[in-house]
Amino acid sequence: MSRITAVFERLRAAERKALIPYVTAGDPDLGTSLDILRAMVAAGADILEIGVPFSDPMADGPVIQRAGERALKNGVGLADVLSLVERFRQTDPDTAIVLMGYANPIEAMGRDRFIAAAARAGVDGLIVVDYPPEESVDFAAAVRAAGLDLIFLLAPTSTRARIEQVAGLASGYIYYVSLAGVTGAGHLDLDDVLHHLEVIRELTDIPVGVGFGIRDGATARSICTIADAAIIGSRIIQEVEADPVHAAARVGHFLSEVRAAMDQPATNAA
Amino acid sequence: MNDRLAQYDLPDARGHFGPYGGIFVAETLVHALDELAQAYERYRKDPAFIAELNDEFAHFVGRPSPIYHARRWSDVLGGAQIYFKREDLNHTGAHKINNTIGQAMLARRMGKRRVIAETGAGQHGVATATIAARYGMECVVYMGSEDIKRQASNVYRMKLLGATVSSVESGSRTLKDALNEAMRDWATNVADTFYIIGTVAGPHPYPMMVRDFQAIIGQECIEQMPQMTGRQPDYVVACVGGGSNAMGIFHPYIPFPEVHLVGVEAAGDGIETGRHSASLTAGTPGVLHGNRTYLLQNSDGQIIDTHSISAGLDYPGVGPEHAWLKDSGRASYESATDSEALEAFHTCCRLEGIIPALESSHALAYAARLARELPRDKVILVNLSGRGDKDMPTVAERSGMVV
Ligand SMILES: Cc1ncc(COP(=O)(O)O)c(C=O)c1O
Numbered sequence: 150m151s152r153i154t155a156v157f158e159r160l161r162a163a164e165r166k167a168l169i170p171y172v173t174a175g176d177p178d179l180g181t182s183l184d185i186l187r188a189m190v191a192a193g194a195d196i197l198e199i200g201v202p203f204s205d206p207m208a209d210g211p212v213i214q215r216a217g218e219r220a221l222k223n224g225v226g227l228a229d230v231l232s233l234v235e236r237f238r239q240t241d242p243d244t245a246i247v248l249m250g251y252a253n254p255i256e257a258m259g260r261d262r263f264i265a266a267a268a269r270a271g272v273d274g275l276i277v278v279d280y281p282p283e284e285s286v287d288f289a290a291a292v293r294a295a296g297l298d299l300i301f302l303l304a305p306t307s308t309r310a311r312i313e314q315v316a317g318l319a320s321g322y323i324y325y326v327s328l329a330g331v332t333g334a335g336h337l338d339l340d341d342v343l344h345h346l347e348v349i350r351e352l353t354d355i356p357v358g359v360g361f362g363i364r365d366g367a368t369a370r371s372i373c374t375i376a377d378a379a380i381i382g383s384r385i386i387q388e389v390e391a392d393p394v395h396a397a398a399r400v401g402h403f404l405s406e407v408r409a410a411m412d413q414p415a416t417n418a419a
Numbered sequence: 420m421n422d423r424l425a426q427y428d429l430p431d432a433r434g435h436f437g438p439y440g441g442i443f444v445a446e447t448l449v450h451a452l453d454e455l456a457q458a459y460e461r462y463r464k465d466p467a468f469i470a471e472l473n474d475e476f477a478h479f480v481g482r483p484s485p486i487y488h489a490r491r492w493s494d495v496l497g498g499a500q501i502y503f504k505r506e507d508l509n510h511t512g513a514h515k516i517n518n519t520i521g522q523a524m525l526a527r528r529m530g531k532r533r534v535i536a537e538t539g540a541g542q543h544g545v546a547t548a549t550i551a552a553r554y555g556m557e558c559v560v561y562m563g564s565e566d567i568k569r570q571a572s573n574v575y576r577m578k579l580l581g582a583t584v585s586s587v588e589s590g591s592r593t594l595k596d597a598l599n600e601a602m603r604d605w606a607t608n609v610a611d612t613f614y615i616i617g618t619v620a621g622p623h624p625y626p627m628m629v630r631d632f633q634a635i636i637g638q639e640c641i642e643q644m645p646q647m648t649g650r651q652p653d654y655v656v657a658c659v660g661g662g663s664n665a666m667g668i669f670h671p672y673i674p675f676p677e678v679h680l681v682g683v684e685a686a687g688d689g690i691e692t693g694r695h696s697a698s699l700t701a702g703t704p705g706v707l708h709g710n711r712t713y714l715l716q717n718s719d720g721q722i723i724d725t726h727s728i729s730a731g732l733d734y735p736g737v738g739p740e741h742a743w744l745k746d747s748g749r750a751s752y753e754s755a756t757d758s759e760a761l762e763a764f765h766t767c768c769r770l771e772g773i774i775p776a777l778e779s780s781h782a783l784a785y786a787a788r789l790a791r792e793l794p795r796d797k798v799i800l801v802n803l804s805g806r807g808d809k810d811m812p813t814v815a816e817r818s819g820m821v822v
Pocket of ligand 1: 513514540541542543618619660661662663664665732776778779805806
């Protein structure tokens with residue numbers, strides 16, 4: 150069983166939901182990124198999504214774009230992100246790690262070389278934003294063969310046929326993008342998300358995480374009445390951006406509040 | 420001729436030209452692209468759509484554009500005869516309008532009331548703003564803040580036409596970043612918005628669709644050249660930024676094996692300096708802007724800053740069909756530096772009384788080089804993709820003048 154699947158099983162048994170924070174590697178620098186990752190775990194994160202900087206992040210809003218630009222200015226590339234994971238793994242054998250990024254840095258390294266290096270470094274899953282299922286059949290097989298999970302996105306515009314296709318290739322969890330748009334955009338429409346999750350649930354047993362637009366504990370909690378995980382990205386980067394020197398402490402503080410809200414026992418009030 | 424054309428039927432159903440092309444986008448755009456591909460599939464064969472497009476070409480654009488024999492320049496060079504396909508005479512001053520009309524007509528039929536576009540030189544932005552004005556559509560054009568500085572007159576033209584020009588401050592602040600920003604807008608406003616891409620790049624069906632709308636250029640040449648010269652040309656030469664004017668003139672000629680197709684990229688300060696935009700000449704395959712193609716990138720797979728004196732060629736990728744034509748050997752790709760393009764620009768002004776766009780001047784520079792090496796009975800057809808009015812400030816500055 151993959152580390153990601155183990156996380157979801159453990160949480161299910163405890164009747165809890167997964168908290169999945171995202172942070173761009175190398176923003177403000179790799180040393181701080183390591184501190185941030187550890188602070189996230191201390192605050193109750195279950196799976197960490199680590200963003201791989203890319204020069205042309207077409208699916209990201211301004212906040213994550215800026216984080217990527219800062220990381221690129223530091224010269225941080227895919228190989229550095231893998232070393233970051235390796236360093237993190239030396240002290241944390243349990244927390245699942247997912248790399249999230251775009252296809253080109255992976256292709257530049259070479260798909261097979263990258264998959265092997267990621268597995269060796271202790272990565273558990275991959276999200277390649279611009280590899281839709283049609284273009285990743287071979288890649289998905291190679292990723293699976295290396296014991297990693299390939300995580301796909303679904304969107305409000307995804308058709309039933311599309312959901313079935315993704316369900317056939319995905320493992321670990323499915324990342325449901327809560328709104329039409331880019332990361333960090335607007336506010337999310339809870340009813341709409343819940344409706345779509347029901348459809349996805351009908352078609353697959355893979356855990357579903359919801360991201361894009363979750364900015365506080367209350368929203369994370371509501372989302373998790375149905376979803377298996379709350380994914381938070383831009384809101385965390387804002388903490389880093391606001392005070393890079395104390396980034397780890399600020400991110401930890403913010404996430405513990407979210408965790409507390411998610412873990413609050415259910416009340417009868419709707 | 421039809422059965423010759425039938426042998427070349429790329430791309431495949433998912434937009435692949437051999438290993439290139441495809442659909443490499445986030446899930447948020449997949450449905451929009453499916454919808455677009457279906458609509459295009461339906462209307463490309465619809466007689467009413469074709470009739471309306473031809474009518475727009477005739478009465479709004481001024482097609483067919485003529486072919487012109489550059490006699491004095493050919494004489495001075497002393498070799499092959501150079502002919503220009505006069506896309507510079509189109510309404511709005513470049514080939515870009517051919518494509519924007521086609522896509523805007525599609526947008527109308529799909530019930531989208533808002534169009535968006537990316538632009539580098541501003542020519543595609545102007546062409547989009549133009550058709551949006553004519554069709555009464557809301558129009559937003561994304562343009563890198565660096566390009567806004569170098570192409571002020573086109574920015575003003577877009578505003579006159581009622582478009583909103585949105586300055587892009589991310590990344591290198593040029594065309595590639597404008598394309599990223601337009602994609603983000605599209606993902607956010609997909610319900611009422613149509614994204615009019617200005618070149619044969621982006622995810623399927625854009626490279627195919629833009630090529631088809633631009634193919635009118637080559638289709639006309641195939642009719643016109645025998646009337647002008649008694650036969651088809653020996654060489655067809657076009658500049659390549661994203662590659663739309665080149666694909667437009669190349670595509671109908673693909674089934675004519677005796678016609679050499681040559682794309683000319685921007686060598687900027689020189690390929691060896693690294694300051695250029697010659698993706699096919701000096702790049703490697705990768706994935707950007709929704710397709711797999713040749714890219715200018717570093718060893719980490721980050722897209723690198725490009726340079727060209729012409730904003731319209733300043734792009735680190737290239738349409739995937741060009742990548743395929745290069746690998747297959749059906750077309751070859753050369754480059755011309757900033758100074759070679761400028762020299763051709765000035766020569767064309769003085770000898771032919773035509774002020775070419777700096778983009779097109781790259782094709783002219785290579786054509787002049789080639790003509791010298793060929794005997795007088797050879798024929799070179801150059802796609803004069805646009806006129807140089809927009810480039811006055813750039814050229815003047817190079818000459819130490821202010822206009
Ligand atoms: C006159 C002219 N020619 C060529 C180009 C390059 O584009 P493409 O390679 O798509 O023809 C541009 C782009 O702005 C242009 O304005």
